Structure formats: structure tokens, C-alpha cells
Amino acid sequence: MPGYSGFRILTEGLRGNSGWKPAWRKAAPKPSYDVIVVGGGGHGLATAFYLASEHGITNVAVLERGLIGQGNTGRNTTIVRSNYMLPENNNFYEHSLKLWEGLEQSLNYNVMMSQRGVINLFHNEAQKNAALRRGNSMRLNGIDAEILDRDGVKAMCPIVDVDNGRYPVMGGLLQRRGGTARHDAVAWGFAHAADARGVDIVEHCEVTGMIIEGGAIQGVRTTRGEIRAPKVGLAVAGSTSTLTAMAGFDVPIETHLLQAFVSEGLKPLIDCVVTFGAGHFYVSQSDKGGLVFGGGLDGYPSYGQRGTLPTAEHVYSAGVSMIPALGRLRGLRSWAGVMDMTPDGSPYICKTPVQGLYMTAGWCYGGFKATPGSGWCHAWTIAKDAPHRLNAAHTLDRFREGRMLDERGNGPFFWAQ
Numbered sequence: 001m002p003g004y005s006g007f008r009i010l011t012e013g014l015r016g017n018s019g020w021k022p023a024w025r026k027a028a029p030k031p032s033y034d035v036i037v038v039g040g041g042g043h044g045l046a047t048a049f050y051l052a053s054e055h056g057i058t059n060v061a062v063l064e065r066g067l068i069g070q071g072n073t074g075r076n077t078t079i080v081r082s083n084y085m086l087p088e089n090n091n092f093y094e095h096s097l098k099l100w101e102g103l104e105q106s107l108n109y110n111v112m113m114s115q116r117g118v119i120n121l122f123h124n125e126a127q128k129n130a131a132l133r134r135g136n137s138m139r140l141n142g143i144d145a146e147i148l149d150r151d152g153v154k155a156m157c158p159i160v161d162v163d164n165g166r167y168p169v170m171g172g173l174l175q176r177r178g179g180t181a182r183h184d185a186v187a188w189g190f191a192h193a194a195d196a197r198g199v200d201i202v203e204h205c206e207v208t209g210m211i212i213e214g215g216a217i218q219g220v221r222t223t224r225g226e227i228r229a230p231k232v233g234l235a236v237a238g239s240t241s242t243l244t245a246m247a248g249f250d251v252p253i254e255t256h257l258l259q260a261f262v263s264e265g266l267k268p269l270i271d272c273v274v275t276f277g278a279g280h281f282y283v284s285q286s287d288k289g290g291l292v293f294g295g296g297l298d299g300y301p302s303y304g305q306r307g308t309l310p311t312a313e314h315v316y317s318a319g320v321s322m323i324p325a326l327g328r329l330r331g332l333r334s335w336a337g338v339m340d341m342t343p344d345g346s347p348y349i350c351k352t353p354v355q356g357l358y359m360t361a362g363w364c365y366g367g368f369k370a371t372p373g374s375g376w377c378h379a380w381t382i383a384k385d386a387p388h389r390l391n392a393a394h395t396l397d398r399f400r401e402g403r404m405l406d407e408r409g410n411g412p413f414f415w416a417q
């Protein structure tokens with residue numbers, strides 16, 4: 001498949017754009033593969049891409065029950081960053097951010113990566129100390145972090161009400177290399193690049209059962225028949241516990257809703273990503289001009305891809321506290337995704353109790369930024385039947401062994417992460 005380039009855009013323009021082909025084939029499933037990846041979101045497609053590009057395993061199928069990228073990958077607020085505190089997490093997310101930095105070249109696809117900076121505001125001494133601690137932990141691991149004072153925040157994002165009567169802004173933790181990427185282009189880019197290496201992307205193919213013999217996976221049952229493979233990787237986000245139940249084991253995951261909102265289009269107003277420290281609210285501006293914002297979880301388990309009004313109300317009121325001018329803005333759309341929440345807020349990229357069955361899951365509300373890193377580590381784990389050092393701590397048994405990765409210190413409450 002010919003690649004995309006400025007030269008091709010020019011030549012196609014001259015011949016009436018008649019030479020473009022679909023970005024990936026509509027593959028029909030074969031009876032067997034070397035590896036099956038379940039879930040055609042960013043994580044599943046990235047897993048397939050890195051299996052092919054890093055490990056030379058190309059006899060791979062990605063099975064997606066609907067259309068690729070229509071799960072959380074196409075529903076998120078697109079923030080990319082690596083400003084985590086625990087070394088197990090910040091090293092993993094930094095690896096992912098470095099992959100993002102070269103992703104467009106690796107995929108030959110424009111994912112509209114925009115490193116516009118991410119600021120987390122703090123409003124009191126305790127929050128300032130926490131931000132300093134997190135920033136120091138990042139810097140100790142070679143990751144960029146800066147502390148902005150109140151004037152620094154005002155200079156970078158003038159629309160924020162730093163003199164807020166109730167929640168005065170003291171400053172913010174800034175990661176300049178953080179930013180946003182275009183969510184659906186990420187799914188399409190990984191699909192395009194995996195397909196170009198021979199991977200079959202099979203849409204409208206729902207996995208309905210697992211074929212397990214002698215404790216080892218042999219394949220899956222689907223709405224398009226049985227498909228055999230000695231290795232299967234799960235990348236199904238909020239549906240993880242449903243799929244592992246098919247394989248006969250439980251996982252510490254609860255499925256909760258997270259909502260996103262988009263406003264009417266505006267002229268350029270906010271050219272970074274900024275997160276409120278005194279309520280659940282964060283915002284960036286899309287290239288189309290709409291403000292893209294979100295907040296915290298809807299606090300009860302659900303598979304509905306719609307959110308609840310109390311959470312919407314909280315998000316809007318927190319937004320107006322941070323930027324009073326938003327009060328004059330019209331909301332355009334809102335929707336929700338189904339999040340795979342873990343008790344400690346950290347993910348799993350690991351082997352499972354069934355031999356040959358692997359998973360990348362538990363991404364909570366932060367898995368978009370992890371997409372390349374998750375696919376890279378999941379592919380490594382599948383190819384070598386062992387974790388890479390970057391995901392060695394992200395196992396299912398960490399709760400049994402008392403080595404939780406409790407990034408936010410919330411304790412064992414799925415909904416509080």
C-alpha cells in the first residue's frame with residue numbers, strides 16, 4: 001500500500017484524487033492465526049502493530065465487535081502526558097510519550113500530536129507540596145516537569161481566574177511535552193500501519209466465548225465462527241471482566257462511566273491543557289475551536305455509554321469556578337465511555353491464569369495517553385510470554401502480594417480513583 005506524503009497529496013490533487021485506497025482492508029476472518037487480539041480500540045490495534053513491527057509476528061487478527069475506534073478511543077478527551085508519581089507508572093508513561101513523539105513517522109499517519117503543555121493547578125499549600133513531590137519524582141526519572149507560580153499560570157493561560165475568591169490559584173505543575181492527539185486518527189493510523197504489515201482487522205466480529213483445553217487457550221468463538229490461535233490478547237477496556245468471565249476467572253476491575261463535553265466553536269482561547277485542582281474539571285481547545293472538557297467518574301458501575309446529569313452539573317459548575325467566562329458558553333454535545341477501573345488506579349499488562357491468554361486492561365480514565373506504550377508492552381508480553389521490565393509490576397497478583405500501585409493514595413475504592 002503506497003504511503004502518505006506531501007508529494008502524494010500533490011500528485012493525487014493533480015489527477016483528481018483518483019488513486020487513494022482505503023486506509024485498511026476489510027478483512028474476513030481466517031480459521032486460524034498465530035495471535036488473536038480482541039478489541040479494535042487503540043490498545044488492540046497498537047498491540048497488533050507492534051507484534052508485526054517489533055517482533056515480526058504478522059499472522060495476527062484484531063477482532064472488533066463494532067467498528068474500530070468507536071469505544072473509549074473515539075470518546076476520550078485526548079490528553080497525552082507522563083506526569084505520574086510512582087516510578088513504575090511514570091517510567092511506563094514516559095516510554096509511551098516517547099513513542100507518541102515519533103508516532104506519526106512510525107505509522108506514516110497524521111495523528112495530530114500537539115505538545116501544547118499540560119498544567120495541573122494547585123490552590124493551597126498541601127496541593128503545592130503534592131505537586132512538588134510529583135514533579136521531583138518525575139525529574140528523578142528524567143521526565144520534564146516545571147512548577148509555575150501564580151504569574152506563570154496567568155502568563156500561560158490568561159483565561160484562568162487566578163484571583164478566584166473561593167479557590168485562589170497558587171500555581172501549577174507543568175509538563176510542556178504533554179498535550180493532545182487526535183483520537184480517531186490514532187485508531188485509524190494504527191489500523192493503517194498494522195494492515196500494511198499483513199494484520200487482518202476484522203470488524204463486526206464479536207467474541208462470545210473462549211476455547212480453552214487443558215488450561216491453555218486454543219482460540220475464540222465469535223459471531224463469525226470459531227477462530228483458532230495459541231495466543232490471545234484482550235484489549236477490551238470496560239468489557240474486560242465480561243471477557244475474563246468467558247475464560248473462567250475474575251479480575252479486579254469495575255466498569256464505570258466517564259463523560260466528555262464539547263462546547264460551540266470559538267476563536268483560539270486556550271492553547272494548553274489545564275486541570276482544576278479544586279473540583280473535577282479539565283479543558284483544552286480542539287483544532288475545530290470547541291472547548292473539550294471533562295471531569296470525574298460517575299460513581300456507580302454501568303455499561304451505558306451515556307452519563308448522568310449530577311456529574312454533568314458538577315463538571316459545568318467546576319468549569320465556571322475555574323474560568324467564569326465559560327458561563328456564557330453553549331455546550332454542544334456530551335457522551336460517556338465505559339472505563340475499566342482498578343482498585344489502585346493503575347493498569348494490568350500481563351499474563352493471566354489461562355496459558356496463552358494475555359491482557360492489557362484497567363486503564364481507568366487515563367488510557368489514551370498509554371495507547372502506544374500499552375500496545376508495545378502487550379506485544380512484548382505476548383511475543384516473549386514474559387513481561388518487559390516496564391510492565392513487570394502491572395500484574396493481576398499485585399493485590400494478593402500487597403504491592404499496589406496506588407498513584408493517588410485513594411485506597412481500595414474503584415470509584416474514588
Ligand SMILES: Cc1cc2nc3c(=O)[nH]c(=O)nc-3n(C[C@H](O)[C@H](O)[C@H](O)COP(=O)(O)OP(=O)(O)OC[C@H]3O[C@@H](n4cnc5c(N)ncnc54)[C@H](O)[C@@H]3O)c2cc1C
Binds near residue numbers: 072259365368
Ligand atoms: C470521556 C472520556 C475521557 C477520557 N479522557 C482521556 C484523556 O484525556 N486522556 C487519556 O489518556 N485517557 C482518557 N480516557 C481513557 C481512554 O479513552 C481509554 O483508557 C482508552 O481509550 C482505552 O483504549 P482501549 O483501546 O483499551 O479501549 P476501547 O477504545 O474502548 O476499545 C475496546 C474495544 O473492544 C471492543 N470489544 C469489547 N468487547 C468485545 C468483544 N466481546 N468482542 C470484540 N470486541 C469487543 C469494543 O467494541 C471496543 O472497540 C478517557 C475516556 C473517556 C470515556
